[in-house]
Amino acid sequence: MSAAAEAIRPPRDGTLGRLSDFLWRRPGLFLLLMLTPPLLWLGIIYVGSLFALLLQSFFSIDEFSGLIRHEFTLKTYAELxxxxxxxxIxxxxxxxxxxTLAAGVIALPIAYYAARYARGRWKAAFYLAVMLPLWSSYLVKVYAWxxxxxxxxxxxxLFAKLHLTWALEALLAIPVIGGNSLSVSYIGTFLVFVYVWLPFMILPMQAALERVPGNLIEASADLGAGTGQTFRHVVFPLALPGIIAGSIFTFSLTLGDYIIPQIVxxxxxxxxxxxxxHQGTAGNIPLAAxxxxxxxxxxxxYLWVAKRQGAFDAL
Structure with a gap:
């Protein structure tokens, strides 16, 4: 240890003291030791499992025996x-x-009000209202819907009380998206998806809208721009990264979910x-991969496009 280092921190006795001094003199080594466990977890458990999954997708199923043929082929991708x-798909x-589009349309006015007008208790109430559904069980919410x-x-x-049953029946009669009831139709699936993932759209959007400088909005009004023009040319472009960030969550969560379509x-x-x-009952692991x-x-x-739009700045 140099004289300057000794003046700052005198050497300590004991194994732990000497180890602490050793790491203090070598901050790069200390940083490496701190990052090694999470990097190993990320590299082996996360990236390793994704690589194994990708590898499985290049295998195929023998049509006669039903066993996996561990030979490199693009046959499984052709089946897609x-x-x-x-x-x-x-x-x-x-x-x-x-x-994602519907969640964005619903979330934008909510986030705009919370960012520009809500203060004090109203802002706390906003965060509570947005976060409260996330505290309840995912399955409970889906079965409730x-x-x-x-x-x-x-x-x-409610439709019957309002004498609007005819409107609901007309909606359910639409081909493809309709059905015997809302709970067995794509309309119902859509409603539950929007409800469950809406908070993930609101919060990044609200954070981005809070970053929009108020003086720019005032300057736009001073220059004669109306409310609609100010929103289109000032607020929306500056809030776009937050909108894209929210869409990343909403789009990806909807894309990979299988519980909501299975129940509703x-x-x-x-x-x-x-x-x-394919992973379970069919036993076709390569096709599942x-x-x-x-x-x-x-x-x-999607993430590549979002990064080019600066969406990660609003995460």
Whole structure:
């Protein structure tokens, strides 16, 4: 230890004291030791499992024995292009996109009010109202919506009391998205998705809107811009990174979820359900892995676009 170092921290006795002095003189080594456990966890458990999953997707199932053939092939990925499998991908991506768009439209006025006008107790009430649904059980919320949307549920009762049953029946009669009731239709699946993931859209959006300088809004008004013009040309472009950040959560969570479509909705599969079915009952692990790679690739491209838009600054 140098004289300057000794003047700052005299050498200490004991094994732990000498070890502490040794690491204090070598901050780079100390940082490496601190980062090694989480990096090992990330590299082995997380990245390693993803690599194993990717590797499985390049295998195939023997059509006669039903066993996995550990030979490199793109046959499993070609199976994703079959009409039945490709429909699952299109259905899942379409639902994720619609849910993300709807959540953004609903969240924007809520986040704008909280960022620009809510103060003190009202702001605390806002955070409580947004966070409170996240504190309850995920399954409890989904099953509660199953009862709400059922034929005997409160929503059907409300439509009957308002003499709007005809409107609900007309909505359920729409091909593809309709069904016997809201609880067994894509409309019901959409409503539950929006409810469950809406907080993940509101919070990043509200954080981004709070960063919009108030003097820019005042300057826009001083220059003669109306409320709509100020929002389109000042507020929205500056809040766009937060909107994209919220859409990352909403889109990815919808893309990979399999519980909500299994409880609320029709019998048509989503990607998560397809992975569960092929991994479990069907025993086609390579096809399940290939299905899993699809949202990884989609989200990889989505994150690349989001990064170029500066969305990570609002996370």
């Amino acid at each position: 292009l079959r009409p039945s499998n490709f429909d699952i 299109v259905r899942t991506v379409s639902m994720a996109a619609v849910v 199953k009862l709400i949307l059922a034929k005997e549920g409160i929503l059907n009762w 909705g029709s019998s048509r599969l989503f990607i998560g359900q397809a992975v569960y079915a 290939a299905f899993t790679v699809v949202p990884i690739v989609i989200m990889g491209f």
